[in-house]
Amino acid sequence: MSAKSHSFFNPSRELYYSDVLPALSIAFLNDPDNPKIYTTSVTGLSELKELEDLYIDELNEYTDLLQQKVHSLKLYLEKLKLEKLENYEQRVQYVSNPLKAFGLLRRTHQDWPKWHNYTKSDIGAAKLIAMEQLLAKAPGNDDMMEAYKGMHRIEEVYDLEAADMAKGLLLGKQYDAKMSTAECLALGDYMFNQSEFARAAKWYRLGLYYNTEYSNDVFKQIYGFESDEIRKMFLIARIKGASVDDVPIYLRELSHGPHTPLWKSEKGIPTAYQEGCWGRLPRRRDLTCRYNSTTSPFLRLAPLKMEMISLDPYIVIYRDVLSEHEIRLATDKSNYGVMFDTWTYDADPRIKLERISKGGMLYTKELSVVNKRIEDMTGLNVSLTDELQMANYGLGGHFLPHYDFVNLTRRTTLTRIFETIGGDRQVTVLFYTSDVELGGATLFPKLNITVRPEKGSALIWNNLDHTGQPDVLTEHGICPVIVGSRWTLTQTLAEWDQMFKKPCNTKI
Ligand SMILES: O=C(O)CCC(=O)C(=O)O
Ligand SMILES: [Fe+2]
Known part of the structure; x- marks a missing residue:
């Protein structure tokens, strides 16, 4: 939250009339050292969406280039394969023919270095540079933290169930949006760090519920969550939030679907602020x-x-x-x-x-x-x-x-x-x-x-x-x-x- 540590009376800048005009004194912070924050406005978030789309375009073009390379190399291999011989006799017979022997010499002398260079070539390097430039504009920690806080605020003020949020059900309205295991677990960790243990446990259980076993190694590396690890985090959150004596109950909770309420986690009486925000006054x-x-x-x-x-x-x-x-x-x-x-x-x-x-x-x-x-x-x-x-x-x-x-x-x-x-x-x-x-x-x-x-x-x-x-x-x-x-x-x-x-x- 670096931007926010600035004082309204920042001596390094002049105080403009506009600063004091709006309702209360609003500090418009234009700090070049401060990375851009996307989360705090829908216009900012739409810029981030544009950034993602640009990145995906570059990545698509990059994979096309890689595919073209693989395709060319495969064609070359196919061409050579036609001429592959099984044994010494076949080879002798092959090279005894001057046209074939000449062809072999020419190919290995003239073509090989070119193919080798092509194999080594940095195809897509320009795309990688472009992607790196986009990556530099990716949201930083402060931005991610604002997003966590925003989700927490929505969940808390409107008393939403994590399981409903994860499937896109917001205040009784079904939206075409779902949360992934990665997102549920990220919120689980955030809530855990905020000592919101009951909420953390719910998000962990959701993460576990939606967890997918990946057969692809790269996917495993990037998205693979160990189910045992998630179970462990759920149990720690439950023990920290309630009592160590009830571990058998928590273990049973793990086998329940994400919509089953956690034991002893009844909802409190809504505050006047919540009633107001729900529009129930x-x-x-x-x-x-x-x-x-x-x-x-x-x-x-x-x-x-x-x-x-x-x-x-x-x-x-x-x-x-x-x-x-x-x-x-x-x-x-x-x-x-x-x-x-x-x-x-x-x-x-x-x-x-x-x-x-x-x-x-x-x-x-x-x-x-x-x-x-x-x-x-x-x-x-x-x-x-x-x-x-x-x-x-x-x-x-x-x-x-x-x-x-x-x-x-x-x-x-x-x-x-x-x-x-x-x-x-x-x-x-x-x-x-x-x-x-x-x-x-x-x-x-x-x-x-x-x-x-x-x-x-x-x-x-x-x-x-x-x-x-x-x-x-x-x-x-x-x-x-x-x-x-x-x-x-x-x-x-x-x-x-x-x-x-x-x-x-x-x-x-
Ligand atoms: O947007 C609103 O509902 C209130 C804004 C406000 O309180 C203010 O600008 O001081
Ligand atoms: Fe106001």
């Missing part, structure tokens, strides 16, 4: 939706669909507020140049809030109309802060619960920066620029509110209460994404920019 029925045609004069012409989510703190959703064209612009990675891994820091820079995503700042003239729409929806000013912050989440991507306000009374370096740019974050405006197939809801844990991303919607809330104080009830986070590419665009409206818009002591 009861919906409030007392709030209404309506067409808003009053917040700004423009809305009189084009009212927007508004749904109340909470009155205090004030939270609303506007539906269908982005056009397909705007959504395309906002989810086109070419509009962001480099996308950075985003880690978010509290006003106290020592507190690091985990956010697994890639982000970038979007400023295109075309999207300035989105800022205008924000003003129409909120009746407030988007002034200095006219850049919109994009986020795209990756494998198990999430954002731990946090506040968007910085709380100026804390008087830290960060809050002082906010004082120069219009005060605290009065309002957060979050556009969902994609749907998310499974997971990835925005959760307000203190309010028991879950909002599912819906492409084209905007979720808007007031981070400060009507007296201008930070409202801790606005704590919010993002549940891990299970399936889908989650895209968002965020804008925050600064407190003092609303001086002439928002009367004191009133709600927006």
